[in-house]
Amino acid sequence: QVQLQESGPGLVKPSQTLSLTCTVSGGSISSGSYYWSWIRQPAGKGLEWIGRIYTSGSTNYNPSLKSRVTISVDTSKNQFSLKLSSVTAADTAVYYCARAIAAAEDWGQGTLVTVSS
Amino acid sequence: SYVLTQPPSVSVAPGQTARITCGGNNIGSKSVHWYQQKPGQAPVLVVYDDSDRPSGIPERFSGSNSGNTATLTISRVEAGDEADYYCQVWDSSSDQGVFGGGTKLTVL
Numbered sequence A: 001q002v003q004l005q006e007s008g009p010g011l012v013k014p015s016q017t018l019s020l021t022c023t024v025s026g027g028s029i030s031s032g033s034y035y036w037s038w039i040r041q042p043a044g045k046g047l048e049w050i051g052r053i054y055t056s057g058s059t060n061y062n063p064s065l066k067s068r069v070t071i072s073v074d075t076s077k078n079q080f081s082l083k084l085s086s087v088t089a090a091d092t093a094v095y096y097c098a099r100a101i102a103a104a105e106d107w108g109q110g111t112l113v114t115v116s117s
Numbered sequence B: 001s002y003v004l005t006q007p008p009s010v011s012v013a014p015g016q017t018a019r020i021t022c023g024g025n026n027i028g029s030k031s032v033h034w035y036q037q038k039p040g041q042a043p044v045l046v047v048y049d050d051s052d053r054p055s056g057i058p059e060r061f062s063g064s065n066s067g068n069t070a071t072l073t074i075s076r077v078e079a080g081d082e083a084d085y086y087c088q089v090w091d092s093s094s095d096q097g098v099f100g101g102g103t104k105l106t107v108l
Helices: none
Strands: A003-007 A018-025 A035-041 A048-054 A059-061 A069-074 A079-084 A093-100 A104-107 A111-115 B009-012 B018-023 B033-037 B044-047 B061-066 B069-074 B083-091 B096-099 B103-107
Touching: A003 A093, A003 A104, A018 A035, A018 A093, A018 A111, A035 A069, A035 B096, A048 A069, A048 A079, A048 A093, A048 B096, A059 A069, A059 B096, A079 A093, A104 B044, B009 B018, B018 B083, B018 B103, B044 B061, B069 B083
Parallel strands: B009 B103
Antiparallel strands: A003 A018, A018 A079, A035 A048, A035 A093, A048 A059, A069 A079, A093 A104, A093 A111, B018 B069, B033 B044, B033 B083, B061 B069, B083 B096, B083 B103
8 A cells, every 4th residue: 555645844934935745655656657646725624636747747737826836756766746836825734645546546644834924 | 617516514314324416517527536534634535436436435435426416425324424525526628636615524
């Protein structure tokens, strides 16, 4: 069973860039036909799909975030990453990484990122 | 962009059947996935591709999808089923994943 673990700063200042990494264990990030995804959830609210990267490296992003989001993969470290630039308080949320074929089958535990000065 | 509409809440007595709907324009032409999320935990996939269950998910969880409505059905509801449930699809017109707003299932 593959496991995913998010890591990164829990506090980011407004206008700065949020950077998170998802470490995959129990399987190679470059094997199989998977989408490696990021999803977030503000406190007390619903899930928001951020974007995904395919094993081949192709990406899809939420159009509402596309201008600020970059998702990349580092196969040598079995990790994939999220960068979200020019953050505001509205970006405060629990951020999840997930592995998907179509549905998100495996999820990390989530990490809270707070945007505040 | 594509919109998925869920009722904010559904209540059901133990042992009864809960039905949670997910509305969307011609959603029957898309594959719908359902997630269960308990407080403080990550979501768990309970139904994928409209009606398939991942291994380890009880048969009490089932799904259907037709026309403009997809439905997650939970039979013989237990107290442990109390959670938020989210539907999700892939919107190929905008190449993005879309989640419904979520439904809080309360077991009376």
